[in-house]
Amino acid sequence: MSNKMWGGRFGEGPDRIMEEINASIDYDQRFYAQDIRGSQAHARMLAAQGIIASADAEQIVAGLDTIKADMDVGQFTFSRELEDIHMNIEARLADVIGKAAGRLHTARSRNDQVAVDFKLYIRDTIDHLSEQLADFQLALIEKAEANADTIMPGYTHLQTAQPVTFGHHCMAYVEMFGRDRSRLADARKRLNESPLGAAALAGTSFPIDRHRTAKDLGFDGPTRNSLDSVSDRDFVLETLAAAAIAATHLSRLAEEIVIWSNPGFNFIRLTDGFTSGSSIMPQKRNPDAAELVRAKSGRIIGGLTTLLVVMKGLPLAYSKDMQEDKEAAFDALDALSLSLAAMTGMISTLTVNAPEMRAAASRGFSTATDLADWLVRALGLPFRQAHHVTGTLVGIAEKKGVDLDALTLNEMRAVEPGITDEVYGVLGVDNSVRSRTSFGGTAPDNVRAACAYWRTQFVRNT
Secondary structure, eight states: OOGGTTGGGGGOOHHHHHHHHHHHOOOOOHHHHHHEEEEEHHHHHHTTTTSSSSHHHHHHHHHHHHHHHHHTTOOOOOOOOSSHHHHHHHHHHHHHHHHGGGGTTTTOOOHHHHHHHHHHHHHHHHHHHHHHHHHHHHHHHHHHHHHOOEEEEEEEETTTEEEEEEHHHHHHHHHHHHHHHHHHHHHHHOOOOOOTTOTTOOSSSSSHHHHHHHHHOOOOBBBSSSSHHHHHHHHHHHHHHHHHHHHHHHHHHHHHHHHHTTTTTOHEEEEEGGOOOSSOOOOOOOOOHHHHHHHHHHHHHHHHHHHHHHHOOOOOSSSSSGGHHHHHHHHHHHHHHHHHHHHHHHHHEEEOOHHHHHHHHSSSSSHHHHHHHHHHHOOOOOOOHHHHHHHHHHHHHHTTTOOGSSSOOHHTTTTOOOGGGGGTTTTHHHHHHHHHHHHHHHHHHHHHHHHHHHHTTTTOOO
């Protein structure tokens, strides 16, 4: 099997096994748009610098436009014999424009070519993921606004702790995903230097203008060291790290959706579009979409781990190991995008069972902290003493099978004589929630203010 790219030294080229292990076209073909953008910028620069004729550059740019048009509509036949996207495009360019195509690779290596392609691809992907995260935040904000007064139990250790609002709970995730967007933005800022022109590893003797190509491709400038330009994939690692953290946040919310939709909780109801039935149990409504989002976090975290292991032992500059950087990244980022789409749909369409949430919040002595705080404020008890008094009262209520606000005043005074009937003003979940007015607290007005802040400060501000 012949492969012209190897030249005379290798004659007949790699055998079937070598072709199989060496070829990357099956997955790096998704770089085609970025590869063409980079090649067109390179050709324009070569002509501007007098390295190739302007007429040749014009043919190259036009020919690449033709190839991209074919690829956009799926009318391009990729060849594994040509190994990768770069050689597939270059070979097709020769068919389209002839001899001038051979001038495109002047002052360029596949090493800097793939580096710029990957940076452009990751940059485009970050922009897309950021838009998806903004859409997801908006869905959460809308759900929070509609449920700013909806009381639910707040948990620690998955045990009832204090009453909160469902709106406040939703806004907690808005904060998390805001930080995820910020991490992606940071990664984008750091990657936005162009490696094009670094060539194989040492730069080139041709009088190229790397600043021109960097500007043409939307980079802030060129990378400053040719060795580093082609030998690291930390921009992918950083993006995958941000993706893994976002996936972890998605997995936590997915777990809560699984719990909340369980009939034992009955806090929410998912639409049929995000659930499935059972093959044998007709009553079942399984939260499959949430479970799959939870599972895909493993693939995303795995992608980060894979690339870390690939890169950890490589000497400078380029090694073929780095060809294994793409599949894991593609899979992880695709999984994150799909997970965000699914979660946005679930949050937007789920139905909240407010009465059941409220009833659950009223169980488990969730206002015990409010009682302890009142003992400190109204009676001047040290908090540790107030904690002890409250614990004793909880024990009494538990034995009677009632909540704290069902205890009589005399029962309370038997434990702490200073207690007055004013205590009933802080007991009950409504009073508890309304009292949490400290900045960042769960009071409904706080929730509405947080929603307003996020609408103006972050969401949609890409």
